[in-house]
Amino acid sequence: xxxxxxxxxxxxxxxxxxxxxxxxxxxxxxxxxxxxxxxxxxxxxxxxxxxxxxxxxxxxxxxxxxxxxxxxxxxxxxxxxxxxxxxxxxxxxxxxxxxxxxxxxxxxxxxxxxxxxxxxxxxxxxxxxxxxxxxxxxxxxxxxxxxxx
Amino acid sequence: xxxxxxxxxxxxxxxxxxxxxxxxxxxxxxxxxxxxxxxxxxxxxxxxxxxxxxxxxxxxxxxxxxxxxxxxxxxxxxxxxxxxxx
Numbered sequence: 099x100x101x102x103x104x105x106x107x108x109x110x111x112x113x114x115x116x117x118x119x120x121x122x123x124x125x126x127x128x129x130x131x132x133x134x135x136x137x138x139x140x141x142x143x144x145x146x147x148x149x150x151x152x153x154x155x156x157x158x159x160x161x162x163x164x165x166x167x168x169x170x171x172x173x174x175x176x177x178x179x180x181x182x183x184x185x186x187x188x189x190x191x192x193x194x195x196x197x198x199x200x201x202x203x204x205x206x207x208x209x210x211x212x213x214x215x216x217x218x219x220x221x222x223x224x225x226x227x228x229x230x231x232x233x234x235x236x237x238x239x240x241x242x243x244x245x246x247x
Numbered sequence: 248x249x250x251x252x253x254x255x256x257x258x259x260x261x262x263x264x265x266x267x268x269x270x271x272x273x274x275x276x277x278x279x280x281x282x283x284x285x286x287x288x289x290x291x292x293x294x295x296x297x298x299x300x301x302x303x304x305x306x307x308x309x310x311x312x313x314x315x316x317x318x319x320x321x322x323x324x325x326x327x328x329x330x331x332x333x
Contacts, residue, residue, distance in 0.1 A: 125327070126322075126325065128318070128322075142260070151278075174290045187270070192310045193275075194277070194279045195276060195277050195278055196277070200257070201259055201261075203257075203259055203260055203261060204257055204258060204259035204262075205257070205258045206255070206256075206257050207256045207257075207258075208254070208255050208256050208269065209253060210252065210253045210271065211250075211251060211252050211253060211254070213252065213271075214251075214252025214269070214271040215271070215279070216271070217276060217314065217318060218278055219317075219321040219322050219323045219324055219325075220318075220322045220325070221324070221325040222325055222329070224325075226319065229271065240331055
């Protein structure tokens with residue numbers, strides 16, 4: 099069970115995902131998301147954001163991100179991570195795992211205790227998308243950590 | 248709360264840092280934020296079948312379908328689909 103991290107960046111969009119973590123289409127493995135951090139590195143301003151984590155069944159079209167193994171001895175991650183989507187992932191209705199309103203100036207961090215992780219099934223292209231349905235069009239960053247089983 | 252399943256920290260330069268415990272619903276895997284001194288009934292419930300915390304939406308359903316079972320069903324369907332070459 100190896101741990102990985104990935105950072106996703108984009109100019110916030112109301113309709114396109116900031117990033118996504120999905121099981122690989124040909125070699126799916128179960129993923130357990132145990133930490134994520136959201137924020138904006140743009141000039142401080144009082145703008146409202148709504149950050150959502152929602153399950154998805156496809157990865158959409160995005161710029162690929164290479165996950166970093168937290169232990170350099172571990173093999174490369176099989177999970178697919180994308181940022182700056184041009185076609186948003188296919189979202190599962192009613193499967194919003196977290197919805198957080200946030201000021202642009204604020205930074206959000208969630209860490210899971212053991213057995214509290216968000217689990218992505220070992221099903222091809224299933225995963226979690228990070229969205230900003232309410233946002234100002236400024237640079238935003240999401241950082242995720244997960245276990246790959 | 249005793250034994251939270253997660254922890255949130257919100258840092259805002261113009262406001263005090265805000266911290267919350269969270270629980271992860273055992274049926275749908277949603278994150279539920281536990282605010283201090285919140286009425287436990289508004290958070291959801293405790294499933295007597297799988298003996299784990301669940302969110303209010305799953306509590307209202309009244310049935311027990313652990314998330315692990317949903318994962319296994321999804322993975323089983325996907326394996327069958329790939330075995331059939333679809």
